[in-house]
Amino acid sequence: MYRSRRVREDVTSFFSLHFPCTLRSKTSLRYEVTVGIGGNMGDVRRRFEHLFFALKRDRQVAVVRTALILKNPPFGYTEQEDFFNSIIILRTSMQPKAFLRYLQRIEKKFGRKRSFANAPRTLDLDILFFDNRNMQTKDLTIPHASWFERESVLIPLAGVQG
Numbered sequence: 029m030y031r032s033r034r035v036r037e038d039v040t041s042f043f044s045l046h047f048p049c050t051l052r053s054k055t056s057l058r059y060e061v062t063v064g065i066g067g068n069m070g071d072v073r074r075r076f077e078h079l080f081f082a083l084k085r086d087r088q089v090a091v092v093r094t095a096l097i098l099k100n101p102p103f104g105y106t107e108q109e110d111f112f113n114s115i116i117i118l119r120t121s122m123q124p125k126a127f128l129r130y131l132q133r134i135e136k137k138f139g140r141k142r143s144f145a146n147a148p149r150t151l152d153l154d155i156l157f158f159d160n161r162n163m164q165t166k167d168l169t170i171p172h173a174s175w176f177e178r179e180s181v182l183i184p185l186a187g188v189q190g
Contacts, residue, residue, distance in 0.1 A: 030073065035098075038110075039179065042073060043096040047114055048187055053094075055090040057119035061127060062157040063186075064172070064181050065114050069150045071114040073097060075138060079151065083118065088130065092117040095184035103178070108148045109117045113180035115156070115188050124158050127169050131155065156181060 031043045067075060076097060083091050095115035102108050120127055131153040138151040156172045163170045175181045 030097075035183065037146070038101050039183075040099045041183070042099065042112075044073070044097070045078070046077060047094045047097045050093045051084075052159070053090060055119050056121075057090050058121045059119065059155075059159040060092065061118050061120055061155060062185070063116045063118060064099050064152075064154040064184075065116055066111050066152040066154075067150050068102065068109045068111040069139075069148050071140065075151060076112070076114060079134070079138065081114070082134070083116065088120060088122065090119040093188045094121055095188045098180055098183050100180050105147060111180060113184060115184040117173070117188055124155065124163060124168060124170060125165075126156070127171065128155060130134050143144065148157075157186075 033043075034039050035041055046157055065076060065079065066072075080094065082093065083089055093115075094117075097112055097114045099110050099112050101110055120130075124129060135151050140149055140151050154172055155168070156168060156175045158170045161170050172181075174176065175185075
């Protein structure tokens with residue numbers, strides 16, 4: 029069951045039991061990571077719920093908070109369905125590159141196939157922030173290079189900060 033609210037003509041926010049939510053669990057996991065989630069193929073909101081429970085069951089991470097779900101137009105390659113986006117804040121003891129590989133394995137489990145930049149996808153997981161770290165390598169830039177330019181990040185992020 030989702031409640032929705034139109035933000036603009038082309039942007040809608042959705043609220044469910046687990047998006048947004050805050051979990052109050054003690055954890056010894058060291059780092060707080062903000063992950064952007066998105067997708068536009070199939071039942072993405074249901075996939076987000078499945079992702080939530082998969083992450084909750086995984087001992088390598090702890091779910092801290094989630095944001096509302098935002099439906100918004102695609103950018104880059106625009107000849108595709110609208111995207112659903114949200115934010116999940118996790119705790120982990122993995123280092124950034126290991127965490128990136130972890131997220132890529134999850135994407136693959138959820139049917140992600142990489143074809144071209146900004147292509148339609150079942151699930152996209154992006155590290156937006158990793159604790160207070162800054163890094164730039166060929167495979168990983170933290171903070172995410174264009175997080176501050178995307179409404180699909182800024183609107184959900186506004187609800188999980190604090």
